[in-house]
């Protein structure tokens with residue numbers, strides 16, 4: 001049995017802004033999003049450090065913690081928990097050239113300062129999970145950095161975090177590109193290899209995002225399986241993606257239904273949620289730019305609904321028939337069965 005707790009981040013309700021145009025829906029106050037998250041059936045909330053404490057760069061370390069404690073009060077009042085805190089290391093101009101892999105030492109120091117404050121915020125919110133999406137850890141200009149030295153700095157930064165708080169877990173969320181041209185840590189394998197080089201590999205795991213795996217040309221369900229094989233899958237960011245293009249964050253399953261089915265299947269079969277790290281089903285989806293303001297939570301509602309519909313299909317999966325097909329080595333037969341199952345004809 002698996003236990004599925006659904007979470008999303010405040011950034012998943014956004015104004016529709018993208019590279020080619022500004023926001024077109026009104027901004028929704030943070031408190032309203034929290035209330036609505038509960039109403040639409042979410043169990044917890046994902047945070048960037050500055051989702052929880054917006055002006056943290058200009059605040060003292062004590063003031064940051066005090067502010068985060070008030071946010072915890074808001075979560076408690078609404079019956080929600082905090083899943084993780086991710087330092088947002090891609091907005092500030094000091095992180096333009098990477099954060100842990102910045103060319104300038106003072107920019108690296110800023111990135112580490114934000115990471116340690118993220119740990120403080122996580123503790124105040126009641127979670128021990130720190131998620132690292134390495135947005136700009138790579139190169140814009142290949143000759144601009146010494147890649148070997150900078151990759152070691154990614155390890156150093158994790159070590160500093162692990163030393164700072166002996167109870168935290170680090171979840172690496174790999175992505176092969178965007179906004180950086182070429183990432184230093186693009187896949188699940190890179191994430192685990194990096195974790196293995198730290199002072200405490202047992203506290204470094206993975207969050208696999210469906211779209212990021214697809215962008216790397218890989219299968220999300222297999223990336224999740226790779227983490228599950230070593231009990232390293234501590235989170236997932238479910239969404240969808242139409243091939244190797246810009247990051248789309250579409251609703252889960254809307255583009256690659258069979259891949260989505262297999263993600264739910266691998267999570268269900270391997271007791272995701274009951275593996276000892278309070279694993280959550282994170283939905284990292286964004287509404288289309290065209291979506292009307294009055295229905296701007298629809299993509300989250302749909303993603304959870306699609307997950308649950310696929311879960312029903314997974315529970316009906318005929319393992320005896322599957323075994324028979326494997327024995328016969330008749331995978332054409334098995335494929336047709338899966339398609340019939342997905343089409344409601346099996």
Ligand SMILES: [Mn+2]
Pocket residue numbers: 133173209237284
């Ligand atoms: Mn994500």
